[in-house]
Amino acid sequence: MSASPDADEARRAHLNRILRRVAEGDEQAFSDFYKLTSSRVFAIVVRMTHDRSEAEDVLQNVYTNAWRRADTFHPERGSAMTWLVTLARNATIDRMRQRRESPLDEEQTAEIEDEAPTPEDVAQFSEERRRLEQCLEALDPKQGSAVREAFFSGATYAELAQRLRVPLGTMKSWIRRSLMQLKLCLER
Amino acid sequence: MNTPALSDDDLRCAEYALGVLDSDSRRALEREVLHNAALRATLDTWLARFAPLAEDLPGIEPPARVWTRVQRDLGFLPVPTKTPARGGWWNDVGLWRWFGIGASAAALVLLAVNLVTLRETQRTATVVAQDGYMVATIARSDGVAHWTATVDVRRARMVVVPAVHPQVAAGHSTELWLIPPGAKPVALGIVPTDAPASMPLSPRILAQMSTRAILAVSVEPQGGSPTGQPTGPVIATGMMHIA
Numbered sequence: 001m002s003a004s005p006d007a008d009e010a011r012r013a014h015l016n017r018i019l020r021r022v023a024e025g026d027e028q029a030f031s032d033f034y035k036l037t038s039s040r041v042f043a044i045v046v047r048m049t050h051d052r053s054e055a056e057d058v059l060q061n062v063y064t065n066a067w068r069r070a071d072t073f074h075p076e077r078g079s080a081m082t083w084l085v086t087l088a089r090n091a092t093i094d095r096m097r098q099r100r101e102s103p104l105d106e107e108q109t110a111e112i113e114d115e116a117p118t119p120e121d122v123a124q125f126s127e128e129r130r131r132l133e134q135c136l137e138a139l140d141p142k143q144g145s146a147v148r149e150a151f152f153s154g155a156t157y158a159e160l161a162q163r164l165r166v167p168l169g170t171m172k173s174w175i176r177r178s179l180m181q182l183k184l185c186l187e188r
Numbered sequence: 189m190n191t192p193a194l195s196d197d198d199l200r201c202a203e204y205a206l207g208v209l210d211s212d213s214r215r216a217l218e219r220e221v222l223h224n225a226a227l228r229a230t231l232d233t234w235l236a237r238f239a240p241l242a243e244d245l246p247g248i249e250p251p252a253r254v255w256t257r258v259q260r261d262l263g264f265l266p267v268p269t270k271t272p273a274r275g276g277w278w279n280d281v282g283l284w285r286w287f288g289i290g291a292s293a294a295a296l297v298l299l300a301v302n303l304v305t306l307r308e309t310q311r312t313a314t315v316v317a318q319d320g321y322m323v324a325t326i327a328r329s330d331g332v333a334h335w336t337a338t339v340d341v342r343r344a345r346m347v348v349v350p351a352v353h354p355q356v357a358a359g360h361s362t363e364l365w366l367i368p369p370g371a372k373p374v375a376l377g378i379v380p381t382d383a384p385a386s387m388p389l390s391p392r393i394l395a396q397m398s399t400r401a402i403l404a405v406s407v408e409p410q411g412g413s414p415t416g417q418p419t420g421p422v423i424a425t426g427m428m429h430i431a
Contacts, residue, residue: 038255043248079239081242094416121244126243
């Protein structure tokens with residue numbers, strides 16, 4: 001079953017309302033917010049850290065921060081889910097940057113995952129996500145997978161270059177060119 | 189194929205949203221958007237462009253303990269209720285309370301010991317406990333113990349027990365930090381002033397629990413430091429020791 005745009009919109013509006021109530025200090029709303037979003041957020045953090053126990057620490061931080069900073073959510077600037085995903089990714093990236101001065105070990109280098117979704121996945125996507133997918137697929141395949149890997153891993157340019165075994169300059173120009181093309185495609 | 193380049197600001201926001209910038213560049217952009225509405229809007233646009241990618245990952249249900257810890261950190265749960273001593277003495281809250289009370293009296297003695305061992309440990313090589321326990325008496329500068337922390341290295345857990353009831357202004361929390369030698373403080377979480385707290389330690393944190401590491405408690409806004417680094421006064425500190 002494909003998600004209908006109406007259902008997407010209703011879910012988004014619902015979550016926005018809940019987060020507004022969280023900002024007013026409503027503990028029940030916060031509990032609902034956690035129930036609705038925590039498995040998605042946990043998946044993001046686990047994917048980035050590759051470490052369940054660390055991911056639990058990050059998740060705990062993300063939600064205590066979400067409660068404290070709920071008043072920084074403005075629906076006109078983006079959805080509640082975008083706000084939360086940003087909070088979670090930022091917390092994870094900051095933590096990884098703090099400690100990841102050492103180069104990636106072999107094990108990590110070996111496990112580059114193929115992130116491109118299957119047609120079945122695409123059928124489940126929201127309209128926004130489908131649109132982004134069309135634009136990602138229009139990129140050169142290697143560059144497209146570098147962009148996906150960057151998002152899901154939270155790695156720096158240098159780490160990505162090492163992981164995908166290309167020179168740093170090449171990685172930078174791949175990503176920068178892809179960003180430009182994505183912008184043009186998404187604004188079309 | 190030739191593609192026109194993004195403007196500098198557009199590029200930085202895109203790179204931030206994708207997650208490829210280093211810490212310094214990230215902080216710089218975060219500061220700038222505070223007083224640059226146009227840049228803020230550009231960043232929001234890029235964040236919204238990439239956020240839908242998160243839909244690709246199948247959800248993973250986090251363990252229930254995470255929600256319990258969130259509620260505890262935020263003060264929604266009163267005092268951790270008496271837990272049955274299932275895991276033996278380690279989980280016996282009564283024992284820890286008793287130990288906490290004794291700790292304050294022992295603090296003056298420990299202070300002297302601390303000063304000696306401090307010099308000792310600076311001379312000797314850093315020791316990271318492979319197994320067993322590490323302890324720290326987290327005391328005020330006058331030596332009065334405020335908390336005692338005991339790390340069970342094998343189980344990767346730490347129990348923090350208030351020795352006295354430190355007074356903290358309303359609307360504030362006491363946050364515990366690990367300060368490894370030559371490194372920035374690492375947040376370990378909010379510690380209650382009136383109840384023992386038990387927390388898991390990630391392997392990375394555990395690896396930094398050496399005899400040269402310091403535990404410190406700072407006063408932070410309710411819920412903890414907004415920045416990830418201590419923002420309020422440090423009210424008590426203690427060195428880690430092998431128990």
